[in-house]
Amino acid sequence: MNDAHDPLSALLGKRIYTPGPVKMSARTLALGQVQTPYFRNRPFSELVLACETWLLALANAPAGSRVVFLTASGTAAMEAVVMQLLSPDAPVAVINGGTFGQRFVDLCRLHGLAVQDIGVDRDPLSDGHWQAQVQGAQALLVNGHETSVGHVYDLEATGQFCAKQDMLHVVDAISLFVTDRVDMQAQQIDALILSSHKGLALPPGLAMVVLAPRALARVRPAGVSYLDFAAHLRDGARGQTPFTPAVSVFVQLYDRLQGLMAQGKAQVWQETARLAAHFRQGLEGLPMHPYARCMPNAMTAVQVAPHLSALELVQRLEQEHGCVVAPNGGALAEQVFRVSHMGDMQVEDLAFLLQAIRAVVEDGV
Numbered sequence: 001m002n003d004a005h006d007p008l009s010a011l012l013g014k015r016i017y018t019p020g021p022v023k024m025s026a027r028t029l030a031l032g033q034v035q036t037p038y039f040r041n042r043p044f045s046e047l048v049l050a051c052e053t054w055l056l057a058l059a060n061a062p063a064g065s066r067v068v069f070l071t072a073s074g075t076a077a078m079e080a081v082v083m084q085l086l087s088p089d090a091p092v093a094v095i096n097g098g099t100f101g102q103r104f105v106d107l108c109r110l111h112g113l114a115v116q117d118i119g120v121d122r123d124p125l126s127d128g129h130w131q132a133q134v135q136g137a138q139a140l141l142v143n144g145h146e147t148s149v150g151h152v153y154d155l156e157a158t159g160q161f162c163a164k165q166d167m168l169h170v171v172d173a174i175s176l177f178v179t180d181r182v183d184m185q186a187q188q189i190d191a192l193i194l195s196s197h198k199g200l201a202l203p204p205g206l207a208m209v210v211l212a213p214r215a216l217a218r219v220r221p222a223g224v225s226y227l228d229f230a231a232h233l234r235d236g237a238r239g240q241t242p243f244t245p246a247v248s249v250f251v252q253l254y255d256r257l258q259g260l261m262a263q264g265k266a267q268v269w270q271e272t273a274r275l276a277a278h279f280r281q282g283l284e285g286l287p288m289h290p291y292a293r294c295m296p297n298a299m300t301a302v303q304v305a306p307h308l309s310a311l312e313l314v315q316r317l318e319q320e321h322g323c324v325v326a327p328n329g330g331a332l333a334e335q336v337f338r339v340s341h342m343g344d345m346q347v348e349d350l351a352f353l354l355q356a357i358r359a360v361v362e363d364g365v
């Protein structure tokens with residue numbers, strides 16, 4: 001097979017600015033080169049238990065919380081929460097501000113739940129006007145950062161509302177953790193959904209659900225599902241998983257969390273905030289601007305001026321400059337593209353991208 005037809009040569013060697021996977025550190029990459037170890041033994045159990053302890057600390061989970069580790073992408077953790085914590089007896093409210101909100105709606109319906117679909121467009125939710133649409137729901141499901149449009153919600157506000165209504169507060173923080181503030185106690189989060197290949201900057205393969213005591217009390221009895229929380233919690237008590245986990249990603253997770261614990265999470269937020277500010281400042285001289293009103297540190301969704309094509313810009317950034325940014329789908333495809341600030345991103349990486357954008361725009365796109 002010659003190089004022109006080799007998918008590897010087309011895939012590798014690019015600069016990556018997508019909201020998952022994200023740029024990984026040299027340490028994480030080096031750990032990706034080791035032989036996958038055997039795992040039904042004491043050292044691996046100790047590694048898993050340490051990962052659980054550190055994740056609970058980084059999320060500021062309340063006492064008695066546990067972590068379920070699933071070998072899957074984040075969507076499986078979203079579906080597992082729907083299957084394992086929610087009951088068909090009462091409706092579920094979903095904040096639906098884009099692709100990921102819609103995914104929660106679809107998963108709930110698939111599993112026979114009645115959905116109160118709260119459609120929003122870049123609404124911070126800080127004032128209570130959306131709350132009238134929630135009636136007698138058992139849970140509120142919200143993607144803390146709706147990654148399809150780069151918008152963040154006020155999780156203090158949604159948490160306070162859930163606590164008052166005695167509803168479960170389920171938060172998909174996949175593209176907030178660890179670049180933005182996530183605090184299960186302050187934000188009164190009962191179930192927190194995470195995955196390995198966003199802010200944690202590891203390869204895809206692990207999804208995690210942090211369950212606070214209020215969520216643990218709702219876990220269904222053990223069945224036979226791959227996503228069964230009860231079985232994961234039972235085996236997790238001794239640092240094991242019911243089925244073969246993504247062992248190599250666990251090894252990288254251990255190293256990454258150890259580093260985050262040493263560095264301090266506030267430090268990581270601040271560093272990512274600085275990168276995001278640098279990028280947004282760099283946009284100022286260009287015919288484009290941020291799309292969302294409330295932006296996370298993790299990512300910037302960029303809206304181009306009406307005479308430009310975002311899709312063409314995305315294609316030319318890759319073809320001519322080796323920079324992979326994320327296109328948008330649907331109605332926003334021609335207007336919006338997305339740039340991640342997660343992972344081992346440096347100011348130079350963003351400067352390179354800004355220069356590439358400038359070159360494509362000046363050349364005419």
Ligand SMILES: *Cc1c(COP(=O)(O)O)cnc(C)c1O
Binds near residue numbers: 020073075076100143
């Ligand atoms: C990336 C992401 C997911 C998970 O998507 P997968 O393709 O399953 O990894 C879920 N929710 C949000 C908000 C995300 O950004």
